[in-house]
Amino acid sequence: MIALVTGAGSGIGAAIAKRLATDGHTVAVNDLSPDAAKATVESIRAVGGTAAAYAADVSDEGAVNAMVGQITEEFGAPDILVNNAGFGHQALFTEIEPDMFDxxxxxxxRGNYLCTRACIPAMLEKGVGHIVNIASQLGQIGGVELTHYAGAKAAVIGMTKSLAREVSAKGVRVNAVAPGPVNTPLVEALSEDWKAAKRAELPLGRFGQPAEVAGVVSFLVSDDAALFAGQTLGPNSGDVML
Ligand code: NAD
Structure with missing residues (x-):
């Protein structure tokens, strides 16, 4: 299948792109950073996979539509979309500036909405498609200094459930993955004190690795997950037990 993974130049997205390529999919690697996207593509090609880089800001409607048009021309319309692009930001509620909130x-x-909007018509037309939204456990339980981030991730979970209700009967499976702390540049940037305290309270006693989240995505787009729609799977070291 043709897979588009957004924000795949680093961390979890890069691991997802590599895993889907290893699974035999052709991968369109998106990132804001052209160099980061190219680096992921090179690492996929180095092990015999098929991939191409597409630099675009997922929050820019024109750029997203142009990217999906180009992928469709070069490989065919994406059958798999992984909405992963994102960034972290911590601030007390009273210190979140409106620009950062937006x-x-x-x-x-909006990035999730725009990418899904660009990809879903072809999936519906074919009667088959997979959308995996990378949310966060913070969207389920909230977090101090994370009102804006947790709110956005909760929105992603709500969108996942609603879209799944709308399109599952038409062959498109929509699910979310809500990781706990995973060792990526996003988490490495947090304070050592926070990381030590968080690690100590995790039932599994350690943060996740990007490849461990990628394995969950690989499962969700496989036939083994045929009964999963509108679900939020939680590779979170046992932090959230629903
Ligand atoms: P990361 O910083 O390693 O990678 C994120 C990538 O997204 C970067 O390469 C960045 O350039 C790209 N990106 C950012 N804004 C973009 C935009 N507008 N358009 C296109 N690309 C853009 O971060 P990560 O930890 O791998 O995070 C990936 C996803 O997982 C994010 O949605 C994040 O919120 C989520 N997440 C991460 C963790 C964690 O602990 N690392 C936990 C839960 C959820």
Whole structure:
């Protein structure tokens, strides 16, 4: 299948792109950073996979539509869309500036909407498709200094459930993955104190690795997950037990 993974130049997205390529899919690697996207593509090609880089800001409607048009021309319409692009930001509620609030929602929520909007018509036409939205456990339980981020991730979970209700009967499966802390540049940037305290309270006693989240995505787009629609799977080291 043709897979588009957004924000795949780093961390979890890069691991998802590599895993889907290893699974035999052709991968369109999106990132805001052209160099980061190219680096992921090179690592996929180095092990015999098929991939191409597409630099675009997922919150920019024109750029998203142009990217999906180009992928469709070069490989065919994406059968798999993984909405992963995102960034972290921590601030007390009283210190969140309106511009940052808007930016968090633009990338995580509007970006998800725009990429899904660009890809889903072809999936519906074919009667088959997979959408996996990378949310966060913070969208389920909230977090101090994370009102904007957790709010955006909760929106992603709500969108996942609603869209699944709308399109599952038409062959498109929509699910979310809500990771706990995963060792990526996003988490490495947090304070050592926070990381030590968080690690100590996790039932599994450690943060996740990007490849462990990628394995969940690989499962969700496989036939083994045929009964999963509108679900939020939680690779979170046992932090959230629903
Ligand atoms: P990361 O910083 O390693 O990678 C994110 C990538 O997204 C970067 O390469 C960045 O350039 C790209 N990106 C950012 N804004 C973009 C935009 N507007 N358009 C296109 N690309 C853009 O971060 P990560 O930890 O791998 O996070 C990936 C996703 O997982 C994010 O949605 C994040 O919120 C979510 N997440 C991460 C963790 C964690 O602990 N690392 C936990 C839960 C959820």
């Amino acid at each position: 930016k968090i929602f633009a990338v995580h929520v």
